[in-house]
Amino acid sequence: MISDAGQMPEFTPRQNEVLEQALRLLVEGGDKALTTSGLARAANCSKESLYKWFGDRDGLLAAMIAHQASKVRTFERGKERLTAENLREHLETFARDLLEVLSGDISLALNRLAIGQSSRDGSKLGKLLVEHGRRQIDRRAIALMNAGKREGLLRFDDADDAYHTLYGLVVSDLHVRMLLGEPGLKDNARQAERAVSAFLSLHGARQESGEALRFSSGR
Amino acid sequence: MISDAGQMPEFTPRQNEVLEQALRLLVEGGDKALTTSGLARAANCSKESLYKWFGDRDGLLAAMIAHQASKVRTFERGKERLTAENLREHLETFARDLLEVLSGDISLALNRLAIGQSSRDGSKLGKLLVEHGRRQIDRRAIALMNAGKREGLLRFDDADDAYHTLYGLVVSDLHVRMLLGEPGLKDNARQAERAVSAFLSLHGARQESGEALRFSSGR
DNA sequence: TCCACTAGGTACCGTACGGTACGGTTCTTG
């Protein structure tokens, strides 16, 4: 393992510029549109430079993931003490952020790319994507879970399990459907509300379950 | 809507044989391994026949989806009256079946294929996949939902919403992770149990919620 | 002024794909 603490694996401004164009091509035209020739043309650089910088096409793809991950920085929760309303607010914000990230153009394009490659490269890209992209979101949520438990606001045995329950309630099959090409939700906030209400019914300490079930109409 | 009642869009035995080989190639080597030449060689047929039968490559892919869908027939629920234990059993069976289907080699390969193509064909394959593959499973689950509500065993406003809640609890992010190349769960049955318990805590009529939360350890 | 270095532009190579054409073979059908 190479140290990933700093931002050592970053690239020169010129290279970031090229990677940005690569992402643009990928978003617009998918896998097939991201060719070395096309990228060289779009980014006004030479193919030779591409190969010098990134090694080969796989190296370019990995660099794109790293580049994209370096743009998305996770926000830290403030240090105020958690209350019930506070926790609910944080959970809903997390849920909205999660839906926002998953439905983003670049996220979808990169996930499609990694899924397409997973059959032939032993899921190298998939691992990269999960490692760089999801780990941070997971950590933030699990930290929130544990904080809630410490304050006596949440009940669960295993934070990971509880987090995956929340994840399932928030996302359901939406991610796969979007990957398949369906448009996303009209109202992420509403979905976030419903999911968090259900989650608190399951794992919340106080009885907020009664009203939660009244929230179920639109989809 | 075209009638999908009969099995009109089926193919000749020879063609089914070829489609079976095509699925095998796709599962083993992914998108890239499914070439017209490779398929002709593997299936001992000529490329000309492939083009005569399926039109072009996209037609072949669509035919593969239809063929696979025709193999998976959904089971109908028996007509006995639903009880609480009965319902739980049916829900768990459904959850296990769902996990089984989603983690199947062929299902994963077809989903990967459709996701890879979704950038360039306007999600034509994705629509086909959802339509042929998922609709039946969805219908079975929603029928179960409504039956449970009719018997006073489940509480919800919208059956579709309730179903998606169950789906999220059962699958969480597992499907996407498997699509990215991660191995599936060790124990589908355990996951099904936990998900159904949580679901009944949310939407069950009787108070089975207390013990449900004790089921949360392995993942 | 010269020189080493970086990077852009372009031509090129081998390969492999999707799709078509054609001769030979097997199977159906009257």
Add this chain to the structure above:
DNA sequence: CAAGAACCGTACCGTACGGTACCTAGTGGA
């Protein structure tokens, strides 16, 4: 048995990709 369709095997075509080689234009330091 004979005519015709269906089909197999293979050769072929145009294209486009990943990757390499070569040449040119700046640029900064001594």
